Amino acid sequence: MSETSKFTEDILKSAREKAENIIRDAQTETQRASDEAKITISREAEGIVRSARADADAVKRRQISEARHRTKLREQQEKDKIMQEVLDQVQKRTAQLVEDETKYFPLLTHLIESGIHELGDKTAMIHLSKMDLGRTSVSLEHKITSTFLGRVKVEWSKEPIGGMGGAVVSSLDGKIRIVNTLDQRLEALEPRLLIEARASLFGE
Amino acid sequence: MSGIETVKVIVDAEKQAAKIIEEAVTEASAIRKRIDSLIQQQRQQMLAEAKKEAAAIAARAGEEGRLEAEQYERQAIQTLEALVVRASAKKDATVEKLVTIMMRVE
Numbered sequence: 467m468s469e470t471s472k473f474t475e476d477i478l479k480s481a482r483e484k485a486e487n488i489i490r491d492a493q494t495e496t497q498r499a500s501d502e503a504k505i506t507i508s509r510e511a512e513g514i515v516r517s518a519r520a521d522a523d524a525v526k527r528r529q530i531s532e533a534r535h536r537t538k539l540r541e542q543q544e545k546d547k548i549m550q551e552v553l554d555q556v557q558k559r560t561a562q563l564v565e566d567e568t569k570y571f572p573l574l575t576h577l578i579e580s581g582i583h584e585l586g587d588k589t590a591m592i593h594l595s596k597m598d599l600g601r602t603s604v605s606l607e608h609k610i611t612s613t614f615l616g617r618v619k620v621e622w623s624k625e626p627i628g629g630m631g632g633a634v635v636s637s638l639d640g641k642i643r644i645v646n647t648l649d650q651r652l653e654a655l656e657p658r659l660l661i662e663a664r665a666s667l668f669g670e
Numbered sequence: 671m672s673g674i675e676t677v678k679v680i681v682d683a684e685k686q687a688a689k690i691i692e693e694a695v696t697e698a699s700a701i702r703k704r705i706d707s708l709i710q711q712q713r714q715q716m717l718a719e720a721k722k723e724a725a726a727i728a729a730r731a732g733e734e735g736r737l738e739a740e741q742y743e744r745q746a747i748q749t750l751e752a753l754v755v756r757a758s759a760k761k762d763a764t765v766e767k768l769v770t771i772m773m774r775v776e
Contacts, residue, residue, distance in 0.1 A: 470671060470679055474680060474682075474683035477680070478683055481691055482690055484691055484694070485693065485694030488698050489701070492698030492702055495702070496701055499705055500709060503709040503713070507709075510717060511717055511719065514720040514721060518723070518725075518727045519727055522727050522732075525728070529736060530739055530742060532739065533739035533740075534742065541746070541753070544750060544754055552765055556769055570773070662768060666764040666767060667760050
């Protein structure tokens with residue numbers, strides 16, 4: 467081989483080597499870019515799935531929570547309904563018991579006496595329901611009058627009050643009124659009655 | 671070989687070498703372009719699969735949640751019905767107890 471041929475062969479050999487390097491560099495570079503892209507894309511895809519799982523959990527939790535809320539509401543409505551029925555029954559039974567003088571008169575006496583004490587005046591006017599006005603025995607009037615004899619002058623109003631029973635004790639001018647009716651008592655005792663009813667009915 | 675011929679041979683060889691390198695550069699550029707397109711294609715494919723999986727998860731969760739909620743409500747209604755039966759059985763006794771409190775002289 468001549469010197470010239472060897473020289474040109476070297477030029478071409480060097481060019482081929484350089485070309486191979488250029489292509490190899492491009493391949494290495496693209497391979498690295500591909501690997502990095504795969505990692506990035508995988509992360510992105512995982513993020514989409516992870517977010518979907520979180521949303522799905524939230525959807526499930528919300529559905530269960532709504533169901534809980536609905537059932538709790540229904541339970542409360544049922545309980546309220548029973549409680550209201552019980553309170554209505556209590557009112558009816560109380561009205562019935564008022565007709566039984568032996569059970570009712572001790573309470574009526576107590577309501578009148580405590581009303582007079584609370585009024586704290588030297589004269590007290592007692593107001594009763596229409597039913598009680600019609601049947602109040604002389605002994606009841608006598609008992610009340612004698613209990614406060616010398617301390618309070620007790621007078622009995624002829625004008626009936628409304629409601630189931632009990633009494634209103636007022637000053638003579640009517641400016642001060644102690645309302646000790648059964649309706650007022652029922653209203654005042656309602657929070658306690660509700661607690662007792664809940665405990666008795668639902669064990670709460 | 672004369673001097674001119676020798677120079678001509680060398681110049682030709684240089685031209686050929688330059689052409690080889692130019693072709694290599696072109697090919698390298700083509701490789702880079704191909705990988706960009708490939709990555710883009712791969713990305714679209716993987717994200718499409720992930721979105722499909724996400725949609726399936728959402729649909730499954732909606733159904734599972736609905737079933738669990740139904741199951742919960744069924745059980746709760748049974749419990750409530752039992753509670754109502756028990757409470758109803760105690761109603762009369764409770765009324766009497768409350769009336770006693772009402773009529774009690776304290």
